[in-house]
Amino acid sequence: MTELHTRRSEFIAGIRDTFPLVIGAIPFGLIFGALAVNQGLSPAAALGFSLFVFAGSSQFIGAGLVAQGVSMALIIFTTFIVNVRHALYGATLAPYMKHLPQRWLLPLGFWLTDETFAVVITRYAKPDRSPFKHWYHLGSSVIMYLNWNLWTFIGLVAGQSIKPEDLTRLGLAFAMDVTFIGMIMGQLKSSPMVLAAIAAGLSAVVLYGMPNKLGLIVAVFIGIGVGLVSERLMGKDEPVTPTVESNIDGMPS
Amino acid sequence: MNEVLLILGMTLVTFLPRYGVLALMGRIEMPQPLFKALRYVPVTVLSAIIAPDLLLKDGSVNLALNNSFLAAGIIAILVSWRTKNLLLTIVLGMAALWVWRAVFPV
Numbered sequence: 001m002t003e004l005h006t007r008r009s010e011f012i013a014g015i016r017d018t019f020p021l022v023i024g025a026i027p028f029g030l031i032f033g034a035l036a037v038n039q040g041l042s043p044a045a046a047l048g049f050s051l052f053v054f055a056g057s058s059q060f061i062g063a064g065l066v067a068q069g070v071s072m073a074l075i076i077f078t079t080f081i082v083n084v085r086h087a088l089y090g091a092t093l094a095p096y097m098k099h100l101p102q103r104w105l106l107p108l109g110f111w112l113t114d115e116t117f118a119v120v121i122t123r124y125a126k127p128d129r130s131p132f133k134h135w136y137h138l139g140s141s142v143i144m145y146l147n148w149n150l151w152t153f154i155g156l157v158a159g160q161s162i163k164p165e166d167l168t169r170l171g172l173a174f175a176m177d178v179t180f181i182g183m184i185m186g187q188l189k190s191s192p193m194v195l196a197a198i199a200a201g202l203s204a205v206v207l208y209g210m211p212n213k214l215g216l217i218v219a220v221f222i223g224i225g226v227g228l229v230s231e232r233l234m235g236k237d238e239p240v241t242p243t244v245e246s247n248i249d250g251m252p253s
Numbered sequence: 254m255n256e257v258l259l260i261l262g263m264t265l266v267t268f269l270p271r272y273g274v275l276a277l278m279g280r281i282e283m284p285q286p287l288f289k290a291l292r293y294v295p296v297t298v299l300s301a302i303i304a305p306d307l308l309l310k311d312g313s314v315n316l317a318l319n320n321s322f323l324a325a326g327i328i329a330i331l332v333s334w335r336t337k338n339l340l341l342t343i344v345l346g347m348a349a350l351w352v353w354r355a356v357f358p359v
Binding site: 100108114174177201224 | 254255256258259260261262263264265266267268269270271272273274275276277278279280283287288289290291292293294295296297298299300301302303304305306307308309312314321322325326329330333334337339342343346347350351354
């Protein structure tokens with residue numbers, strides 16, 4: 001495909017491809033805004049969580065700990081544990097972003113979420129030589145950020161009239177799961193990759209009871225280990241570049 | 254509790270793992286074994302995020318028919334496998350969820 005990539009086209013494609021995940025984040029933003037004030041945060045602080053911390057799970061956990069009267073030091077430490085998985089995303093993205101100046105790395109680092117990582121790693125790994133892939137990354141980041149803060153704010157204002165059960169019934173949160181399913185399937189191109197996915201998924205279920213999402217990160221390491229070991233056992237050395245390129249139609253081209 | 258300090262602290266410990274490794278790893282020559290390991294990050298992270306969503310209900314495994322996330326998730330996996338089309342997977346997966354819930358209410 002000889003499509004011409006411009007800053008604008010990449011930015012818009014980043015927004016477009018993140019859209020299902022934006023939908024998936026809506027109920028969580030709403031519920032966070034609605035519940036945070038019940039948990040003893042001031043409305044300004046609730047919005048401050050979304051504006052500055054900008055990390056869904058840890059915002060919920062942090063607000064919950066505030067409600068329980070846990071000490072500030074422990075809340076901050078817990079937040080670190082919950083969010084340390086982002087370091088893995090940074091390591092995975094780093095080879096594709098090392099040419100970028102700080103004025104790009106700082107904001108894109110700040111905005112790095114599960115969702116944006118999932119979308120942009122696919123774009124970076126595409127073999128085309130577009131010089132504006134970071135604009136795609138920017139589009140994904142900005143739309144996730146604006147969306148999260150918008151729905152936090154609406155949740156704050158609507159407050160008591162929001163019933164989490166009604167939102168659950170809509171099933172919007174499933175939009176994230178189903179998008180991730182499509183992305184995973186597009187990357188399962190070798191048996192080690194399939195085994196890694198299965199191992200990580202099952203481990204995450206078994207380890208779900210671990211506090212502070214630690215089960216998630218342990219499951220990822222188990223999955224990586226299973227992938228590497230089965231690669232060796234099968235004698236199939238995959239190319240060493242961290243490609244996760246996807247041939248899925250409907251993904252950014 | 255001083256909310257400004259709390260937000261400042263939480264912001265810092267969230268920003269550091271996000272930005273720090275991204276900025277640092279770009280400057281050093283990454284050893285090959287690490288490269289190889291990192292290829293598995295996207296697939297394993299996404300699997301580890303969705304598997305509990307599909308299989309667990311209130312912390313325990315739910316394989317009953319009324320687990321609409323699991324049913325629609327399986328349908329989405331099949332659609333994705335057969336069509337290799339992400340958008341179709343999302344649309345049919347969401348449709349499957351709503352239909353399943355209508356047929357098998359919680």
